[in-house]
Amino acid sequence: MSAEAVPPWDRAHQLERLRVVEASLPADPDELRTIVDTSDDLICVTEIDGRFRWVNRAFQRRLGYTPGSLVGVQSFSLIHPDDVGAVLEAARSPANAITVAFRFRHADGSWVHVEMNRRIAYDDVGNRTGTVIVSRDVTARRLAEDRFRLLSEHSPIGIYIAQDREIRYVNPRFEQLTGFSAEELIGSDPLQLVLPEDRQMVHDCAVAMLKGERQAEYEYRILNRAGEIRWIMESLVSIEYEGRRAALGNYIDVTERKAQDEELQRTIKELARSNEELGQFAYVASHDLQEPLRMVASFTQLLGRRYKGKLDEDADEFIRYAVQGVNRMQQLINDLLDYSRVGTRGNPMMPVDCDKVIARVLDSLTTRIDENDATVTIGPMPTIVADAMQLEQLFQNLIGNALKYRGEAAPAVSVTAAEERDGWHFQVKDNGIGIDPAYAERIFIIFQRLHGKEEYEGTGIGLAICKKIVDRHGGRIWVESSPGQGSTFHFILPNGGTNQS
Amino acid sequence: MSTNMGRAAEVLLVEDSPGDVRLTREALKEGKVRNNLSVVSDGVEAMEFLRREGKYADAPRPDIVLLDLNMPRKDGREVLAEMKSDENLKRIPVVILTTSEAEQDILRTYDLHANCYLTKPVDLEQFISIVKSVEDFWLTIVQLPSY
Numbered sequence: 132m133s134a135e136a137v138p139p140w141d142r143a144h145q146l147e148r149l150r151v152v153e154a155s156l157p158a159d160p161d162e163l164r165t166i167v168d169t170s171d172d173l174i175c176v177t178e179i180d181g182r183f184r185w186v187n188r189a190f191q192r193r194l195g196y197t198p199g200s201l202v203g204v205q206s207f208s209l210i211h212p213d214d215v216g217a218v219l220e221a222a223r224s225p226a227n228a229i230t231v232a233f234r235f236r237h238a239d240g241s242w243v244h245v246e247m248n249r250r251i252a253y254d255d256v257g258n259r260t261g262t263v264i265v266s267r268d269v270t271a272r273r274l275a276e277d278r279f280r281l282l283s284e285h286s287p288i289g290i291y292i293a294q295d296r297e298i299r300y301v302n303p304r305f306e307q308l309t310g311f312s313a314e315e316l317i318g319s320d321p322l323q324l325v326l327p328e329d330r331q332m333v334h335d336c337a338v339a340m341l342k343g344e345r346q347a348e349y350e351y352r353i354l355n356r357a358g359e360i361r362w363i364m365e366s367l368v369s370i371e372y373e374g375r376r377a378a379l380g381n382y383i384d385v386t387e388r389k390a391q392d393e394e395l396q397r398t399i400k401e402l403a404r405s406n407e408e409l410g411q412f413a414y415v416a417s418h419d420l421q422e423p424l425r426m427v428a429s430f431t432q433l434l435g436r437r438y439k440g441k442l443d444e445d446a447d448e449f450i451r452y453a454v455q456g457v458n459r460m461q462q463l464i465n466d467l468l469d470y471s472r473v474g475t476r477g478n479p480m481m482p483v484d485c486d487k488v489i490a491r492v493l494d495s496l497t498t499r500i501d502e503n504d505a506t507v508t509i510g511p512m513p514t515i516v517a518d519a520m521q522l523e524q525l526f527q528n529l530i531g532n533a534l535k536y537r538g539e540a541a542p543a544v545s546v547t548a549a550e551e552r553d554g555w556h557f558q559v560k561d562n563g564i565g566i567d568p569a570y571a572e573r574i575f576i577i578f579q580r581l582h583g584k585e586e587y588e589g590t591g592i593g594l595a596i597c598k599k600i601v602d603r604h605g606g607r608i609w610v611e612s613s614p615g616q617g618s619t620f621h622f623i624l625p626n627g628g629t630n631q632s
Numbered sequence: 633m634s635t636n637m638g639r640a641a642e643v644l645l646v647e648d649s650p651g652d653v654r655l656t657r658e659a660l661k662e663g664k665v666r667n668n669l670s671v672v673s674d675g676v677e678a679m680e681f682l683r684r685e686g687k688y689a690d691a692p693r694p695d696i697v698l699l700d701l702n703m704p705r706k707d708g709r710e711v712l713a714e715m716k717s718d719e720n721l722k723r724i725p726v727v728i729l730t731t732s733e734a735e736q737d738i739l740r741t742y743d744l745h746a747n748c749y750l751t752k753p754v755d756l757e758q759f760i761s762i763v764k765s766v767e768d769f770w771l772t773i774v775q776l777p778s779y
Contacts, residue, residue, distance in 0.1 A: 425752065426651040432756035433658060 173235075173245060173266040176252065177206050181222075184261055193268050195238030206264075209236045221249060222262070232269070244273040289382030292372055296320050299372065308363070308384050310356030321380065326352040326360065333365075340367045341378055350385060362389040406474070413471035417464045424464060428457040463578070466592035470577060473521060473599040480604075483519045485512035489546060492526045499534050505542035512548050515555055515624055521600040526559075528593040529620050533561035535587060538615070554606060554625040561619075566612040574610065597622075641667040641767075644694035646678040646711065647729075648703045652752070656698065656729075659763035667767070668692065675706025679714060682721055694724055698766070701730040727766050 167174055167187050173194070174187040183201045191198055194209070210218055214233035221231040229249045234242040245266035252261045283290060289305035291298055298316050306312055309324055325333050329351040339345035348366040355361050364383045369376060435450045489509055493500070500507060507530065515522075526546070533544040545560045566574060566581070573579050577595035580587075597620075601608040605625045612618035643660065647653050653671050660667055670691065672678045678699070681688040697715070701708035708728065715721040725747040748769075750762055 426649075429655050429756045429759060430651070433655070436756070 173264075173268060175201075175206070175264050175266075177262045177264060179259060179261055181206050194235055194243060210234070211236065211242055218247075221247075235266070242270075243268055244270040289380075289384075291316070291321065291380045291382065292370070292377050293321050293380065294372055294375060294377040296322070299377065305382055308355070308361065308382055309353065324353040324355075326354055337365075337367055337378070341369045343369075348381075348383075350389070360386075362386040410471055410474040413467060414475050417468040417471060420464050421461075421468075424457065424461060428454075428461055431457055463590050466590045467577075470592055470596050470599060473596055473603060477603060478518045478520050480516050480518055482514050483517045483522055484514045485522070485548065488519060488523050489526055491523055492530055495527065496530060496534065499531070503534050503537060503542050505534055505537070505544060507544045507546070510545070510547035512546075513550065513555055515626070517604055517624060518600075521603070525597050525600045525622070528597050529559040532593060532620075533559060533563060533618075535589075536561075536563040536618075538563050538565075538617070550626075551623065554623045556621065556623045559620045560617065562617040565614045565616045565618050566610060567614055568612065571610050571612070575608065641665055641696065642692040642694045643667050643669045643696055643698065644678070644681060645669060645671045645698045646673075646675065646703070646708065647671065647698070647700045648673045649700070652700070655756070655759060656763060659760040660767065662760055663764045663767045665767045670694070674703045675708065675711040678711050679706070682715065682718075682724075696766075697724055697726045698729050699726055701728060
């Protein structure tokens, strides 16, 4: 056994210390053995060349080796290759007590994290005889630390811990979000980051959340290091940190989403406003146009009434055209008014029994049904949430059209309803003249007509009103048809729903 | 034909549109009831007429008032409210004649005890028949209070 060279002054010092230690230890070797064997620490003694001379029970148990199997085994063969360098360096250190962290190989091949205290053993005359190594298994602690470190470092959420209104900890993402370093942040009041006008609100929300009175995250603005305003969504949890109450904050940057939200809200508001304005405009225009038009119409008609046949033929003709034009204009303005009323003078959405609505429609169409010798069959109808007046108008227009655009045969109209995934699907089917599919879209546009005024009267408002009513209910309307084959008008109204109240 | 009062009916038209005044006049002309039509063009004048104030000191007491709703200075709603709270005037039948189809107008005027609410039709024939039916109803059928 070759004694390692130890500086004489060090050796003398060690001897002195050993004496002091021995004086405080139990003298009985059995007592000492009991202490060592019942210790939870991993204790071993190695030869100067590093082979195990002796290991305690905890050492065997923790590392999974059978008693005695380690004696004579090279201790370095059990140390993780990456840690050998550090352990060697510690072993060679002239200082007596050294602490180093490394990994021991468990019998099953896994690695056990330990923190080692090394102590050199000397014989009675001060020669080094081996090394006493006391290690502690810190695997569980290391694992917990690793988990925390990985979670904290790689979290996309800014995390901080505050205690007594001072930041105690921030993760890297928090530094990134605020632009300030951990050194700058730790010790500061988290409210300092908050825009002054939001501070009271943030304070109130934070207090409520920590008391458990509030669950929802709250949003506010901070000023980052670059002086930019960022929107933060935060939630707080009350935790215990270093033995005292603290707040754990989760910090998410929602600036982009906030900007998109605001843009969306602006667009929606703007659209709603322009829609509203347009609706009002159409209503006011058609309403106010009625007044002068009534004058023109009334006096033209009075002229016709009083002077028909009393002037010459030309005068009669002029008056006739004037009356015709005025009547037509009145019709258009009335229809425009009806059309704009769908949007501006709607009634609240309420449960409506479609059977009753259709019964009223058929009642008002009795004369035309009889005149046309038409049959109208109604299938089972649901109760839906709708504007009853508008629903009536919708059926009135569609069934009315089915009678109006009849073919050679007596009109046969059927109305059915079926519940589908996106709502109630209604169909109004006829055996009339049909529509060229090329015009299937156009017929729903205001004042679009497919026929001459002499053939079919009307302004071309009926289907436009239908579309507007269906739109207001959040549904859709379309037609399936071909000339001579009759038409089927379909519309779907969402269940109990509407996109506009 | 005469009224059930045996004299020409006194009709007060409160209307600011000359066209409508003329039309009403023409319509009454075609009617069968002998009537004297007086016209004022706003609510202030209407109240002066009814209370025989100022230049209307010699005004006849109307058997019926045809009242437009929308007028300058004092509108039809105010005239109606004043008439119906005036002991001397509240028994005079008032027919609201207007282009407003707004439901709130209709409700409000009935609340103010309008006797009848008529929307001016856009068609001359209809207008004439409405004026005639007002005339028939209020001046020949209904037994109006005697004064």
